[in-house]
Structures are given as C-alpha cells and as structure tokens.
Amino acid sequence: MNGQPTQVLGTPGADPNRTQIGQPPLATMGVGSRNASLQLTVHTSNAYANSTEPTRHHLLTQVTAVGAGVSAGRRLPVNLALVIDRSGSMEGEPLEYVKRACNYVVDMLTPEDVLTIVTFEETVDIIMPARRVTEPQLIKQHIARISAGNTTNLFDGLYAAGAQVASVPLEGYVTRVLLLTDGEPTAGLKDFASIVNQVAELKARGITVTALGFGPEYNEELMAGIARRSGGNYHYIARPEEIPDVFRKEIEQVLGITGRNARLTLHLPHGCTVRQVYGTTPAHGARSSEIFLGDIERGTTVSKLWEMELEARRSATYRIAKAVLTWDDANTGLIETTTQNVLLEFTRDMATISRGADPLVAQELAVVMASRDLEKTMQGMKTQQLSLADVTRAIERTQQLLTQQGRINEAQELNQVAQAAQRGDGSAMEKTLIGTIYHLDQGRKR
Amino acid sequence: METDTRDVEPDYYAIIGVARDATPEEIRRVYGEKIREAQSDTERFSSLSTAYEILKDTAKRAAYDRRQALIPQFPESTAMIASNPTAIGFATQQIGTPPPNGISLPSVCAMDLSACPLRSGSPAIDENFCAECGYLLGSPLGDLPRSRPLPKFVDVQGREFPLKLGENIVGRENADVVIPHNTVSRRHSRILVDDKGMVSLEDMGSTNGTRVASIMIPKHQRTGLQDRMVVQFGGVKLTLIMPVEEDELLALPEVSEKSQPLPAIAAPEGDTTARLIGITGVVHVLMADRTTFGRRAGNTVIISDDSYISGNHAEIVYKDGSFILTDLGSTNGTKLNGARLPPNRPEKLKNGDAITMGQTEYTFRGPAS
Numbered sequence: 001m002n003g004q005p006t007q008v009l010g011t012p013g014a015d016p017n018r019t020q021i022g023q024p025p026l027a028t029m030g031v032g033s034r035n036a037s038l039q040l041t042v043h044t045s046n047a048y049a050n051s052t053e054p055t056r057h058h059l060l061t062q063v064t065a066v067g068a069g070v071s072a073g074r075r076l077p078v079n080l081a082l083v084i085d086r087s088g089s090m091e092g093e094p095l096e097y098v099k100r101a102c103n104y105v106v107d108m109l110t111p112e113d114v115l116t117i118v119t120f121e122e123t124v125d126i127i128m129p130a131r132r133v134t135e136p137q138l139i140k141q142h143i144a145r146i147s148a149g150n151t152t153n154l155f156d157g158l159y160a161a162g163a164q165v166a167s168v169p170l171e172g173y174v175t176r177v178l179l180l181t182d183g184e185p186t187a188g189l190k191d192f193a194s195i196v197n198q199v200a201e202l203k204a205r206g207i208t209v210t211a212l213g214f215g216p217e218y219n220e221e222l223m224a225g226i227a228r229r230s231g232g233n234y235h236y237i238a239r240p241e242e243i244p245d246v247f248r249k250e251i252e253q254v255l256g257i258t259g260r261n262a263r264l265t266l267h268l269p270h271g272c273t274v275r276q277v278y279g280t281t282p283a284h285g286a287r288s289s290e291i292f293l294g295d296i297e298r299g300t301t302v303s304k305l306w307e308m309e310l311e312a313r314r315s316a317t318y319r320i321a322k323a324v325l326t327w328d329d330a331n332t333g334l335i336e337t338t339t340q341n342v343l344l345e346f347t348r349d350m351a352t353i354s355r356g357a358d359p360l361v362a363q364e365l366a367v368v369m370a371s372r373d374l375e376k377t378m379q380g381m382k383t384q385q386l387s388l389a390d391v392t393r394a395i396e397r398t399q400q401l402l403t404q405q406g407r408i409n410e411a412q413e414l415n416q417v418a419q420a421a422q423r424g425d426g427s428a429m430e431k432t433l434i435g436t437i438y439h440l441d442q443g444r445k446r
Numbered sequence: 447m448e449t450d451t452r453d454v455e456p457d458y459y460a461i462i463g464v465a466r467d468a469t470p471e472e473i474r475r476v477y478g479e480k481i482r483e484a485q486s487d488t489e490r491f492s493s494l495s496t497a498y499e500i501l502k503d504t505a506k507r508a509a510y511d512r513r514q515a516l517i518p519q520f521p522e523s524t525a526m527i528a529s530n531p532t533a534i535g536f537a538t539q540q541i542g543t544p545p546p547n548g549i550s551l552p553s554v555c556a557m558d559l560s561a562c563p564l565r566s567g568s569p570a571i572d573e574n575f576c577a578e579c580g581y582l583l584g585s586p587l588g589d590l591p592r593s594r595p596l597p598k599f600v601d602v603q604g605r606e607f608p609l610k611l612g613e614n615i616v617g618r619e620n621a622d623v624v625i626p627h628n629t630v631s632r633r634h635s636r637i638l639v640d641d642k643g644m645v646s647l648e649d650m651g652s653t654n655g656t657r658v659a660s661i662m663i664p665k666h667q668r669t670g671l672q673d674r675m676v677v678q679f680g681g682v683k684l685t686l687i688m689p690v691e692e693d694e695l696l697a698l699p700e701v702s703e704k705s706q707p708l709p710a711i712a713a714p715e716g717d718t719t720a721r722l723i724g725i726t727g728v729v730h731v732l733m734a735d736r737t738t739f740g741r742r743a744g745n746t747v748i749i750s751d752d753s754y755i756s757g758n759h760a761e762i763v764y765k766d767g768s769f770i771l772t773d774l775g776s777t778n779g780t781k782l783n784g785a786r787l788p789p790n791r792p793e794k795l796k797n798g799d800a801i802t803m804g805q806t807e808y809t810f811r812g813p814a815s
Contacts, residue, residue: 051588054596054610269580273606275624286604309608311596315588318580322572341573343582348589 036336037258038296039064040325044344045365047356051315051346056275059266059306059342060361063325065258065296075255076330078109079130079173081116081161084146085181085214088121091148094214097240098180101247102143108251109133114173116164117142120157121149122187130164153187154179155195158209162202172328174257174295175207178250179226180243182214192222199229206261208232208294210250213431214243220431224438231294234438236431256297259336262327264304265290266342271311272320278305278368279441296327303443305364310344317345367405370398371440378433381426391429392421407445410436455513456753458497466511473501489777493753595689597645599623602683609639615650616679629654629680638668645671645686654680720769720812722762722801732769732812737762739803740774754778754804762795769795769812778804 045058082105084098102117109115111134117127127142161177189195199209210232211223220236227234233253235246266274267288274282274289282289293302310320321342329336347353377394380386386394399414413436420428459466464476477498484490500506574583599607607623614622614637618630623637631652638646649656649665656663657678663669671677673688720732730737730747738745742757749755756776763770773780775789781802782793795801799810 054608269576270578270606271608272580273608281626284603284605311608313579314590317582317585319575319582320580322575341575345585346588 035331036329036338037065037298037331038262038325038327038329038336038338039066040264040323040338040340042321042323042340042342043358043361044320044342045358045361046353047345047358048353049310049320049344049346050348050350050353051313052348053312055310057308057310057320057344058361058365059308059321060303060358060364061264061306061323062301062303063259063262063264063293063296064301065256065298076172076174076257076260077112077114077170078254079114079165079168079170079175080105080109080251080254081118081130081165081177083157083161083177083179084117084119085152085154085157085183086119086121086146086148087152087181087183087186088148088150089182089215089217094182094240094243095146095148097243099143099146101244103140104244105247105251106133106136106139106143108255109136114168114170115139116161118157118161118164119146120153120160122151122153123149124153124156124160126160126164130168151187152181152183152185154181154185155189155198156187158195158198158202162198162205162207165207166202166205172333174254174260176232176254177202177207177209178212178247179209180212180214181218181223183217184219185222192225195222196225196229199226203230210234212237212246212250214240216425216427216431218431220434224434228438228441231292234435236428236435238428253297254295256299257295258298258330259296260294260328260330262293262296262302262325263290264293265324265326266306267322267324269319269321271313273309275307275309278307279371279443280304293327299446301445303364303445305361305368305443313346315346315348317343320344363405366401367407367440370401371437373398374433374437374440378430378437381429381433388421388424392418395421395433407440409446410439413439455510456493456497457751458500458510460751461493461497461753462501464501470502470504473498477502594643597639597643597686597688599677599684600687601685607684609637609645611639611641613638625679625682625684627680627682630682631680634679635677637671643689645688647671647677652680720764720810722808722810725807730808732762732764734764736764738774749803749806752804752806755806756804759803763792769810771795771801776803 041062041064043060043062045060049055049057082102084102086095090098106115111132113133114130115128115133116130117139119125119127127146128139133139158177158179161179165175165177184190185195202209207230209226209230211226211234213220213223213235214237224234226232233250235250237243237246265288268274269287274284276282277289277291280291282291284290289306291304293304296302308320319341323340323342324337325339326335326337328334373394377386377391377398381391395414395418399411399418402408402411402414413432417429417432417436420426420432459468462473462477462480464473468476477494481491481494481498484494500510571577571583575581576583596611597609599609601607607625610622615633616623616625616630616635616637617633618624618626618628619632621633625634631650631654633650634652635656636648636650638648640646646668647656647658647663648668649663651665655665658669658671659675660678671686673686675686677684677686722730722732724730733746737747738758738761739747739749739755740757740759741748741750741755745758749759754777756774756778758774759776760771760773760780763772770792771780771782771787771794772792773787773789779786781787781800782795783800784802787793795810795812797810797812801808801810
C-alpha cells in the first residue's frame with residue numbers, strides 16, 4: 001500500500017527545509033500489551049489541511065487482528081445458540097443439510113464451549129438448553145430427531161435462544177446466536193420493529209446475532225436489518241447444499257475471535273467534528289465520537305471511514321483526533337487499550353496541500369461510494385425506475401471497481417447478482433445485493 | 447481529566463529542596479529541617495507539607511513522577527532534543543510571531559491560546575498537545591486564518607455543528623448539518639450565514655417544524671437568529687453560538703498589531719528584543735504594550751513551576767519609551783533588585799535590573815533609560 005500512516009511527520013513531498021518535529025516517544029504510551037491481539041492504524045486523506053477556511057477530511061481507521069486461522073494461539077470459549085427454522089417449507093433436503101451443518105458445529109466445539117439448540121415453527125422447542133458440549137453423540141441424536149412443522153414463529157425462537165445464551169453466568173465467552181430461516185415470520189410477533197428491537201436488546205447484553213436467509217422466500221430486509229442492528233453477519237443461501245459451508249465459515253469466524261467488544265473512540269479538540277462514519281452510526285459526545293466494532297477474528301482488518309469537518313485555524317501542526325481502541329483481548333485476558341494521535345499540519349500553502357493526499361484513503365472512499373451506488377441501484381430496481389439493463393450495467397461497473405480495490409468477496413457477490421439478473425431471478429438479486437451492501441458497510445477484509 | 451491536574455502540579459522536589467532521585471530517608475531529613483524553619487510562614491509550611499504528603503508515600507510519589515514525566519520538556523531542555531533523533535529542532539524564526547523559544551515551558555499554552563481560533567478553555571496539556579485546540583506544542587506557528595470565525599450550533603451534550611458561509615441545509619442525512627434523529631426531516635431547515643456573519647433561518651416545510659426560542663416559526667419564511675438562541679429542529683435542540691466579534695479579537699493582546707516584540711536598544715550581539723532572561727536561560731520576549739505574568743491561563747507568560755507565583759502576579763507595561771513593572775498584589779511579592787515592590791505601585795525598569803517573582807528570578811534586558 002502506498003499510504004502513509006499519519007503518525008509519521010515529515011511526509012515525502014514536504015519541504016525538506018521546513019523544520020519538523022518528530023512525534024515524541026510519549027505519543028506511543030498507552031499502547032496495548034506486547035502480545036495484544038488488535039492493532040490500530042489511522043490514515044488521513046491528506047497530511048495537510050487548509051488553514052484559511054473550513055475543510056472536510058476523511059480519516060481511515062483500520063483495526064487488524066493479528067495472526068491467522070483457528071488454530072493459531074489461544075481461542076476464546078464460545079457460548080453459541082443455533083436457532084433453526086423447521087417450518088413446513090424446510091422439509092426434506094433443506095432440513096437434512098441443516099442437521100449435517102449442526103453436527104459439524106458440534107464437532108468443532110469442545111467441552112469448554114456452551115451450546116444451545118432451538119427450533120421454531122408454530123411453537124418453540126429447546127432441543128438443547130445452554131450446556132457444555134461434553135457428550136457430542138447425545139447432542140447429535142437430538143439433532144437427528146428434528147422434523148418439519150408448520151408456521152414460522154421467528155420472534156419466539158430468537159427470544160428463547162437469547163434467554164438461553166444470556167442465562168450462562170460465565171465471563172469471557174464469545175456469544176453468538178446463529179439464526180437460519182427460509183420464510184417470512186407467520187406466527188408470534190411478526191413485525192419488523194418488534195423483531196429488530198429484540199435484537200437490539202440482545203446486543204445490549206453483548207449477544208450478537210448472525211442472520212442466515214435460505215431460499216427465495218425469506219424477508220431480506222428483515223434478515224439484513226437483524227445483522228446490521230446486532231453487528232453480526234448476514235448471508236444469503238441459495239441452495240440447501242450450501243448450508244453446511246455457510247455454517248462452517250461462521251463457526252470458523254466465531255472460533256477465530258481474538259478481540260471482543262471492540263470500540264473505537266475519537267477524542268476531538270475544539271473545531272474538529274465528526275460528520276459521519278460511513279456504514280455505521282456513531283454515538284456522539286461533546287468532544288468525542290464512538291463506534292462499536294464488536295468481535296474481530298484473527299487475520300481480519302476492519303476499516304472505517306470517518307468524515308471530519310475542520311475549522312480554519314492558525315497555521316501549525318495539530319492533533320485533530322486522539323483515536324482510542326479498547327477491547328477484551330483473548331491472548332492477554334485483559335481489557336486492552338491502544339491509542340493513536342492523528343496529526344495534521346495546517347498550512348495556507350496550496351501546493352503543499354496538493355502533495356499530501358493519501359491514495360489509500362481515496363481508494364477506501366471509492367469503495368464507500370460504490371456501496372452508496374449499490375443502494376441507489378437496489379432502490380431503482382425495487383421501484384422499477386431502472387431497467388434490467390441499467391441495473392446490470394451499474395452492477396458490472398461496481399464489480400470492476402471492487403475487483404480493482406481488492407474487495408474480492410464483494411466483487412464475487414456482485415458476480416452472483418449479475419448471474420441472477422441474467423436468469424431474471426429478482427429475488428436472488430435483491431437478497432445477494434443487500435448482503436453486499438452490508439458487507440461493504442462492515443468494512444471487514446481478511 | 448487527569449491532564450488538568452498535571453500542568454498545575456508544582457515541583458514537590460524543588461519545594462522540599464531534594465533531588466528527584468532522593469532516597470526516602472533523605473526526603474524525610476530535609477523536610478524535617480525545612481518544616482522547622484517554616485514554622486512562622488504558614489504558606490511555606492502548607493506547601494512543604496503538601497509536597498511531603500506526596501513524596502513520603504512510595505505509591506503517590508511514583509504516580510506523581512509518572513505524571514511529571516508526561517509533561518513535555520521544552521526549548522530550554524536541549525538534552526531531550528539531542529536524545530530524540532526525530533526532533534530535528536525547533537523553529538526559531540517565524541514571520542509575524544514572537545519566536546516560540548522566547549516563551550518558556552509553562553507558557554506554551556498561552557501560545558496555544560493564541561493559536562487556537564476559539565480561545566476557550568484552560569490550557570491543559572495531553573501528551574504533547576493542547577487539550578483544547580490540539581496544537582502540537584512546539585510546532586512552528588504560522589499565520590492566523592484570514593477568514594473570520596463562523597457561527598456554529600452546539601447540542602445539549604456540547605457537540606458542535608459548524609456552519610459555513612452561505613446556505614446550510616439542516617437535515618437527517620446528506621445535509622450540511624446532519625442530525626440523525628427521526629423527528630428531523632431529510633431537508634428540515636435552511637440556514638443562511640451572510641458575509642457579515644448574520645444568521646437567518648427558514649423552515650423548509652419539515653414534518654415536525656422548527657422552533658426558535660420555543661416558538662414555532664412559520665414555514666418558508668426567514669427568521670433572523672441571535673447569539674445563544676435555542677433552535678429546535680423537530681425534537682432536537684441546538685444553541686447558536688456566534689463567534690467573538692472581530693474588534694474584540696483585536697483587543698486581545700495576541701493578535702494586536704502593537705504586540706509585536708519591541709526592539710531593545712541596548713541589546714547585545716544580534717538580539718533585537720526587550721526581554722526577561724531567567725537564571726535557567728529561559729527568555730520571555732516583552733510585548734510592545736503589556737506583558738502579564740502569573741500562574742493562571744490568560745497571562746502572556748504562564749509560570750506554573752513556581753508555587754510562589756500568584757494567579758495574576760505582575761505585569762510589565764511599555765509606556766513613553768520605558769518598561770514599567772507593577773506587582774499586581776501577589777501573595778509572595780515581586781522584588782526589584784532585592785527590594786520588595788509595594789503592590790500596584792509601578793516601577794520603571796533599567797537594563798540589567800534583577801526581578802524576582804515568587805522564587806523565579808529574571809534579569810531585564812531592554813532599552814537603557
């Protein structure tokens with residue numbers, strides 16, 4: 001990458017005769033322990049800012065969980081709930097693949113971990129209340145007995161699973177609810193608001209929900225909304241044989257989590273404000289803005305782009321933000337904190353400013369804008385203001401851009417959208433596209 | 447904030463009169479001697495006991511040492527520059543501003559305030575930055591922004607929403623002033639800031655309306671706003687803060703034309719300004735109108751490393767070709783050539799005069815009068 005971390009003053013392109021002051025060693029104080037699992041870097045869209053008038057800048061924050069794979073280093077125990085839709089439409093192949101996927105999850109867990117299995121149709125069955133995974137064979141016998149019923153009572157299923165996960169009085173666990181459904185809620189509380197509010201309550205208790213939508217019938221806005229509200233994942237599963245693979249990816253991610261409850265706060269001086277964080281809703285304080293990054297697994301980088309507004313000020317170097325990342329660390333077992341000072345030199349020399357741009361931030365901005373374009377495309381598709389040809393062209397353009405920017409997963413998803421468009425499968429297009437937008441907003445990259 | 451205590455904490459080692467690496471026995475012994483001498487001086491007595499409270503306790507002393515270590519060592523501490531290879535040096539020549547090295551460590555925040563367009567808050571230091579405006583202490587200061595400061599909104603929490611010249615749309619998203627609240631419409635209100643800094647507002651037909659000073663304003667009709675007015679967009683209240691007027695800004699010594707350092711007549715080799723020189727080599731450049739000395743923020747020279755300095759201790763005024771020193775009723779007094787000055791009695795300075803404020807000693811270098 002060409003990007004210059006902002007902590008380095010004396011950026012190439014700066015006037016070599018200009019007196020610069022290096023960052024004093026004090027600035028690195030407060031960095032997490034040596035073997036802490038998360039690292040924070042901050043890039044600014046430009047190393048310089050115009051001192052004569054108000055300007056907008058972008059900050060790119062990247063939080064990286066070091067290491068790779070499930071087996072590298074210690075892992076945190078998990079407190080996992082599987083919430084399975086066994087409505088009538090799941091009968092046959094889908095439910096058989098679900099059982100296979102559940103068995104795989106049981107195999108991946110150890111007696112250190114806690115597992116809950118809940119199924120729902122008209123009513124809710126707690127197949128396995130929150131228990132340690134000590135007798136995998138017994139659990140698998142219970143899984144084998146799951147059979148299809150009638151309606152879809154998603155709300156109560158989610159509620160029962162959340163209650164089980166929350167009942168475990170153990171600290172330091174990765175908590176996750178894995179929800180799989182193939183249809184619209186048809187029993188119990190059915191409205192979007194009730195279900196998403198329940199997810200918000202779970203999140204407040206530290207429980208993340210991953211929403212897996214299977215087949216053409218489920219409500220993608222509800223499922224993506226659940227994931228977005230909770231910070232979990234969303235996946236569209238087109239065919240039953242894909243179910244085990246999606247479960248495998250999810251469980252690998254959960255087992256790889258090395259930083260929990262990560263939150264990133266920018267402490268701001270006067271005259272610097274955060275206008276927005278793309279794809280995330282920040283909590284604003286008087287002189288701070290905070291985003292919740294949730295759980296981060298090894299080998300993953302979470303990028304967030306912040307739009308800042310900077311007032312005109314006397315030419316000099318300023319710290320425009322003090323970025324503080326805190327998280328529960330799996331490696332050290334402690335709550336860790338790391339800090340980065342974000343420095344900008346304010347000058348009235350436009351030639352200097354024009355040399356200070358950071359291409360890395362510009363690239364990230366292009367990705368964010370691609371996500372906005374996809375939202376518009378999706379809107380146009382739903383309101384039928386865009387023709388299929390228009391949509392296909394827009395998708396292909398964004399796909400090229402994402403490929404260039406190294407967003408391979410999202411580019412592949414758009415490829416699937418384009419294929420669905422060729423088949424004339426509008427449902428698959430929307431279900432995939434809403435996921436791509438969410439994945440771009442999450443800013444996660446392995 | 448922890449930083450607030452950091453920059454006002456006195457040097458307890460200096461108060462007792464021991465080295466930083468003194469053993470607990472040594473501290474106890476010296477303290478015992480000093481406290482007996484100070485029986486009749488209540489202020490000295492209390493500052494000694496405060497210092498001893500901290501230094502006698504291993505944990506408190508360690509915490510204090512850590513806090514002190516965080517205070518940046520500035521120009522006079524050349525050793526630090528040498529030991530820090532990334533610090534090439536400190537700019538000494540700045541057009542139109544006093545040389546930064548003319549101001550000692552405790553007064554860098556006065557420099558902050560002159561650098562900070564908002565001029566607000568206390569000059570607390572966080573790491574090496576002004577906690578208020580973010581200024582990197584010691585970084586070269588350049589010109590003030592030419593444009594005038596702009597009005598802004600502040601919410602109940604104190605979060606700022608800056609306004610720009612011309613039109614500002616207030617709305618829930620993709621607006622100039624973004625208020626992500628479900629009672630705020632996408633395009634809620636339009637605010638105009640004209641080039642005289644006057645602010646007016648118009649509701650753009652929002653669902654939940656706009657209130658100014660609790661009164662619902664008619665839609666699509668311009669209403670003038672004044673400083674500190676509370677404007678309610680839907681359910682969200684913001685307070686308008688107008689910038690400090692320009693003539694008020696000019697009244698502040700930092701930006702006054704007269705505040706350029708005045709050339710001293712009897713200056714030795716190349717030095718061109720009237721100044722006070724401290725025994726540690728600290729140099730304070732004297733302003734052409736008034737230079738104030740004290741512990742508190744707002745003084746031209748802030749002295750925080752001497753616990754005998756009062757909040758507003760003394761001033762030196764340049765008038766009719768002379769520099770005139772006045773003690774501003776400080777607790778521990780100001781001495782001129784060893785004699786304590788009566789408070790509020792101006793005294794003309796001559797080149798080479800010895801000035802003592804509290805326990806801080808200076809030599810005056812200036813025009814021979």
